[in-house]
Amino acid sequence: MxxxxxxxxxxxxxxxxxxxxxxxxxxxxxxxxxxxxxxxxxxxxxxxxxxxxxxxxxxxxxxxxxxxxxxxxxxxxxxxxxxxxxxxxxxxxxxxxxxxxxxxxxxxxxxxxxxxxxxxxxxxxxxxxxxxxxxxxxxxxxxxxxxxxxxxxxxxxxxxxxxxxxxxxxxxxxxxxxxxxxxxxxxxxxxxxxxxxxxxxxxxxxxxxxxxxxxxxxxxxxxxxxxxxxxxxxxxxxxxxxxxxEPCAAESSHARGLDELVGPTRAATLRLLDTAHSTTELAARLCTSASTASRHATALRRAGLVVTERTGTSVTHTRTALGTGLVHGT
Known part of the structure; x- marks a missing residue:
């Protein structure tokens, strides 16, 4: 006991x-x-x-x-x-x-x-x-x-x-x-x-x-x-x-392949960024810390899959056309 x-x-x-x-x-x-x-x-x-x-x-x-x-x-x-x-x-x-x-x-x-x-x-x-x-x-x-x-x-x-x-x-x-x-x-x-x-x-x-x-x-x-x-x-x-x-996993071998290629968290990050997200918003949706979300966004940006824009103290991330093509398998 x-x-x-x-x-x-x-x-x-x-x-x-x-x-x-x-x-x-x-x-x-x-x-x-x-x-x-x-x-x-x-x-x-x-x-x-x-x-x-x-x-x-x-x-x-x-x-x-x-x-x-x-x-x-x-x-x-x-x-x-x-x-x-x-x-x-x-x-x-x-x-x-x-x-x-x-x-x-x-x-x-x-x-x-x-x-x-x-x-x-x-x-x-x-x-x-x-x-x-x-x-x-x-x-x-x-x-x-x-x-x-x-x-x-x-x-x-x-x-x-x-x-x-x-x-x-x-x-x-x-x-x-x-x-x-x-x-x-x-x-x-x-x-x-x-x-x-x-x-x-x-x-x-x-x-x-x-x-x-x-x-x-x-x-x-x-x-x-x-x-x-x-x-x-x-x-x-x-x-x-x-x-x-999950239906999404069963429906698409491409989705599984993307997870294997860049890791499940970075794949989730890439899917979320079809609209602009700040680092804080991204962290909340990924259920992780802001520093971790920023690290994943930085890695994707260096690969040309994400673009980051700064306005004053605000930073937003969005997908590039290359990132969108990778998400959708086109």
Whole structure:
């Protein structure tokens, strides 16, 4: 059991994310890829076939070695906060300091007499191993999760909206008492069904609650109690999920090709810029920071796909004719 101890200040600093965290979903989906329960069975078969066709077997093996089905996987794979942009999350993973990489992977490898050479290279922060990790995370998410992510996000968002209403109308304690059968509010502690016995003192830092589609057997928290307190909890689901790709993904192989060519976030940026957007507007629509949106727009501008105009302190971005042709495949 996990016991999370609250103070009065922590109750006032309880936060609820409105949608899943992309890095938590990526990591937890690897558990279902390795050993699916019945609900994820159809997705498991489709994802396995897609990954095999894309020759992702070796990359998936490396990822599942880093995210085993056990009571622990490294915290650096799920950067603190609420990450909704995949590229931003992967950047956070790859910017982890070497001391932390070494410590967390050593903990992962402790029960293993012979950890793989690749894990050793990641633990040492060697650039080639980190590049391989980043590419594997991006490619895996693009192939196995991105086509179906909106369905899971919509379900999680409906639950988050209902929970947010409880906070507004009844307060934080009512929310903590109604998150599901795996969590029990016994003031001043939240008791969570957990595979190991541990205790987490919030100490006035508050708690971020993150709904998750792929979290299944029990809620999950970061292993290091010094990191910003986060609890990922499963949303209620039906008996079976039949994954259906989004219509736009099913209708156009060109759309998928554009995502593969420039990356899903830059492809989304290019599609949005059929009308002028400021950097701030672009960031809001991409659910990312202004600095990240500016970086993507700059890369597209250097490729001749976007034009940027400055009027005083205002900066706007629009697509060029070349960018429009690329979006529409003409």
């Amino acid at each position: 996990l016991r999370i101890h609250f103070t009065g200040a922590d109750l006032g600093r309880l936060r609820l994310a409105a949608r899943p965290d992309v890095m938590w979903e990526t990591a937890l989906s690897l558990h279902q890829l390795a050993r699916p329960d019945a609900f994820f069975g159809p997705w498991h078969r489709v994802a396995r076939r897609t990954l095999a066709q894309a020759n992702m077997g070796r990359a998936v093996h490396l990822l599942t070695a880093l995210v085993p089905i056990s009571s622990y996987f490294p915290d650096f794979l799920t950067p603190p906060g609420h990450v909704t942009c995949l590229e931003e999350g992967v950047d956070g993973v790859l910017s982890t300091g070497r001391n932390r990489l070494r410590a967390e992977i050593a903990r992962l490898a402790d029960p293993r007499p012979h950890p793989s050479a690749w894990l050793d290279d990641v633990a040492a922060g060697r650039p080639h191993a980190l590049r391989r990790l980043g590419a594997a995370l991006l490619r895996y998410h693009f192939l196995a999760l991105a086509p179906y992510a909106p369905a899971g996000a919509a379900l999680a968002q409906r639950h988050a909206t209902r929970h947010a209403r409880v906070i507004t109308e009844q307060g934080s304690e009512a929310l903590l008492g109604g998150l599901g059968p795996q969590l029990r509010w016994r003031p001043p502690a939240l008791e969570v069904d957990y595979p190991v016995s541990k205790s987490l003192e919030l100490g006035g830092r508050g708690l971020l609650l993150v709904p998750s589609f792929f979290c299944h057997n029990h809620p999950i928290a970061l292993a290091d109690p010094a990191l910003p307190p986060t609890l990922v909890f499963p949303v209620a689901r039906g008996p079976l999920w039949i994954p259906q790709p």
